[in-house]
Amino acid sequence: MAESEEEVDVLVQRVVKDITNAFKKNPNIDEIGVIPCPEARYNRSPIVLVENKLGVESWCVKFLLPYVHNKLLLHRQRKHWLDREALADITCTLLLLNPDFTTAWNVRKELLQCGALSPEKDLYLGKLALTKFPKSPETWIHRRWVLQQILRQFSAAGRGRKHQHQQPDAERSQRPSEHLARTLHQEMKVCSDAACRYPSNYNAWSHRIWVLQHMANGNVKVFHDELSSMRFWVSMHVSDHSGFHYRQFLLKELITEISQTPASTTTTSSPQHQCSTVPSSSPPPHPDHDQANGELSGAEAAGEEEKQLGPTTVLQLFHQEVELCSDLIQSFPGHETLWSHRRHVYYLWHHWRGEHQQHCGSNGGGEPDRLNNGDPGLLKACAPSPASEGGAAGESVNGQRHVGDAMEVDGASLPNPRDSKRLKRGVLPPSTPALPAEHSFVSGILDSCSNPEQRRFALAYRKWLDTVIGHQP
């Protein structure tokens, strides 16, 4: 079936049109793919639309791609004119076949900037591309750019609202944050789908983190909900290092937010947060909640929860995470990811404890009342102390300096006189991962498990505890 240049031209134009029409006919297309089909039959279109799946017969792809690819480049070099609609259609076809073609995404950015395309269209196109190419770096990169445009729109809208003459309409003021919440949710879903399609999908998970950093910064409720909703997923994907890293990220952010100043809210109190942070990660809030307060109501609710959050919650978070990790390690022997997760969680715990001793110390009388409601072991561990752990204030866990922190409350005799005061405070509840508990966990695994991989990882963890945590500089 030899094709002349004109024949190819006609064929391709038809195919591009068929694709465009397919989207017009069915705005709910949710997956794309190539249908193995070595030869064209009966002059039928190679574009197949069945329910919500869009397929391209494989025979035409080898004509289609080079043709639309070169056409776009000719346009880019000003050698061939294409109107906006044609550009949109051609780039759509191209990106469904080859979503790493950066320049095609850039053409769409320009169309977006001049209003010929809506951001939602590109989020949709990207979502489709990811069903077939779940890692595609350029698709994720373009997605972040589009989301930034959307966020900018919200900020602008927010500033505009302040100058409205009429009374702030509850419905109107809640619309942007509802839209934002929906967008956030959609991103979580897109990330989740892509993570399911490709194991340990670095790009999907790092995008997920980016979204939270930019659209839910400081929002404890969102982080908390994400942590809860991910429990099941990671239990079903125990080799997914990126999935577990996401939990480490969430934990760290939660701990940072909760530990900063327990008595004040840290979510959406600042004006810039009002528009760029969603009040809740669950579907848009019920109307009766949002009477006069619009986008602030969710934040207030989160704030109220926050007032009760504090060291007890942090302890609970650690306890739950360690419990999850231990369960999985025992249920699924020989998974490096799970042991790696344990290291991260232990490190966060170790670092938080170091900071928290200091925090307790500086808060004297205010703290104990609240702590009395919590774990009695915690109270003992955090009696006000005149000394404070040097160098840990406000530090992130980034950086190697904290690796050398002294051990605390582990029964060993230590040269530092401050540490003997800590020893007097008594023992932390058994569920919290103190160093001896970790060592006995390792011993327990070694005693009961013959899986060679599991033993290897258990020994490596023990070595890590001794070298990295126990190390004195």
Next chain:
Amino acid sequence: MQLDKHADYIAAYGSKKDDYEYTLSEYLRMSGIYWGLTVMDLMGQLPRMNRQEIIDFIKACQHECGGLSASIGHDPHLLYTLSAVQILCLYDNVDALDVDKVVEYIKGLQQENGSFAGDKWGEIDTRFSFCAVATLALLGKMDSINVDKAVEFVLSCMNFDGGFGCRPGSESHAGQIYCCSGFLSLTGQLHQVNADLLGWWLCERQLPSGGLNGRPEKLPDVCYSWWVLASLKIIGRIHWIDKAKLRSFILACQDEETGGFADRPGDMVDPFHTLFGIAGLSLLGDEQIKPVNPVLCMPEDVLQRRDLQPDLLS
């Protein structure tokens, strides 16, 4: 090992590629050319490639803003700007470019927090920090950016395990670690790395097969044999790897019929994995291959010509 076969594979690559495959990868063509030429040079076979055609191609890829694109008509980007400069260094013809414009382009991509965007659209990634300083180092123009700020940003991407991710808070990844180690080498800041901690993370990438992966529980891949091995070399811990086992893994990734290397034994070969297989073997001390520089992944003699000797920890 079959160096001749690999050279034949690379020399013929592109001429036999059918339209479709070639078009698919055109968006990274400049990097593809860099991979092919570098591996040929490492094998002493660079003269087999078409020098003038390639230099003309590169000239046609420099845009008004100074940046270079992957191919003619594509948009400029830091990734391809670096690849282009690397190629021109191999050919000792850097003045084929408007160097000042390149420097201006890179300078314009540095953000307030010291990070670098990949292009005018603003994506931030530590890979781009590496591209920026590597390009400037090759051009001898490092002082045109705010190096201190750039360092500050990269260090903010260091994780508790000693590794680096693409942005602050991101998961450690061997590719990003290579970029950040290379960056810190070029900016004279290797002392900021926790070499023991990072070295440990890196040597835990070695699997029973001898191959290296990029993160826990991922499959081994010849390209990680480069990212991980080069990083270890940069931080002075290359002896923490079982070299013999790694060498036999890399060799197993060769295709003895077609030439070239694949990501792992039995898979399809490509120029990308061919470069990193050969470069990895060079780092491991194979004397049939020219010494490769672990920071820039270019022959050492080319860098000597540019008077560039990036720091390595010992």
